[in-house]
Amino acid sequence: MTALPSEMTAIEITSFGGPEVLKPAKRPLPVLGEGEVLIKVAAAGINRPDVLQRTGGYAPPPGASDLPGLEVAGEIVAVKGNVGAWKVGDKVTALVAGGGYAEYAAAPAPQCLAVPKGFDMVHAAALPETFFTVWTNVFQRGALKQGETFLIHGGSSGIGTTAIQLAYHFGAKVITTVGSEEKAKACRDLGADLAINYRTTDFAAEVLKATDKKGADLILDMVGGDYINRNLSCLAVDGRMVFIAFLQGAKAEVNFAQVMMKRQTITGSTLRPRTVAQKAEIAAELKAKVWPLLDAGKVKPVLYKTFPLAEAAEAHRLMESSAHTGKIVLTV
Template identity: 70%
Template structure:
């Protein structure tokens, strides 16, 4: 395919609210060694994009300053040394930035095929959340069949993914959410116990439904005053994984309980990790999770889509927390 020399993008004019996202034109990126150039059809919107826009989550060294961490589209060009992919392949990819654009370069090992029957919008909902849940819940926390699992923010992109994957792998699932509608959505996705955190105490509900034992794994994106409560809600040998701190990163914790229950506390960010690490994650997802997507046993939940030029509206919706599932930007 013949490629243009420039492309439309959405860039961050200065740190601030959603209104600082503005349309611009940039030179077409060139795929480096081991990379592919993707003609973007849809890009996922994630909380880290909002943090970057506010000035509190700068891109890693060498990454594009254009926001956007996940894309879906067709491969438009191959960099040197790429094998196993070809121009025209439909893929979705995890990227370190640059997703809010007509074209985006991506490391070839971080590309995954668009699942059977999926639109590009649906495929753009996959990479960021599925990579994040896989590494934190299944790799780092070692959740396995027969165990119990609690995810906070059950109707976020991460939450809707975590509920479905934990259920698909044979676990008892607890989720917290902030309204009756969101509680119902968690249950519809497979949560055994959905807890309205505005009028229920998740520690009490977990203990009531586990015979006082607690849950084996917790995925927490809230932090703050949830941290000591997470520790109370964990079973012996339980694992607690942090991926964000919407309620703040600090808490007063009695570590005697950590020691007595032999707990493991972990956390991670994905964006700055090397391609080799993400390649291993992509390979595991392709083997263990993509068949579930192809078979329709697990599917992303899409809340809304906006044209690329309306990225500010997408960010406003994200920050309102009024949505259930993923928000996507679409390109012509």
């Protein structure tokens, strides 16, 4: 095995603020804990939580790296303790609680998955955060079933493009909201039955119209704010609403009488603070139910643009502009 260097290049958050606070720095290699693998990072995905962390709104959980980055792909170069079947030389993609924007990253072995057949490292790095998030919120917590109507806001985002594809392949009717006709077409091409331009159309009215006033059985929302009551108005009897972010605010005044009358369920989750054991359960289901779709080419991440690691600030500027469709990835 090639000797590992004593330090690496990583992207630090030098202070809370705009994209310009992301700067390259030299850091020691991560110290592995029991049951962890060290990955020589080839690519790392960019996600909205990274932006929140950079601005001071999403602190790393205790014990996690202070470096941003929640997903990586690369080659295992070291292991510590019981890491199951993983070994040095294996190519993996992994969910991490931080530290992805670097040349090396430590990951709990149960949060690693094999790079799907035919995937390069850039596309592999675009998988973990969105696929773990969608699987646990849409299929585990949201219990989406074949034949149900599913409304996903932000259909052109990394989460949205993943949710559309998986819901479509598991037999749901998919409705999404987008900000342009170009993004609407992209979502329809991925399997959405209906893409509503929220800038020009009342999405709640359109959902009721498309479902003969029944409403959506499941709504995945990352917007919050005034969307909360509008979501409830177009949520079906026995419908479920799952929150994963609040881009327009986490507070709203809600008349819960309608929730009671329609037996609606309101829930939500965050992924990053959950335990390794909990994330391992998600990984196991992904391996069994979703990775075969990736291996067969039936589902794939939508890649919008890549940036070199040193240009992480530019990648964040693009993320915040919302001009992209799909994923933004750093190459190392």
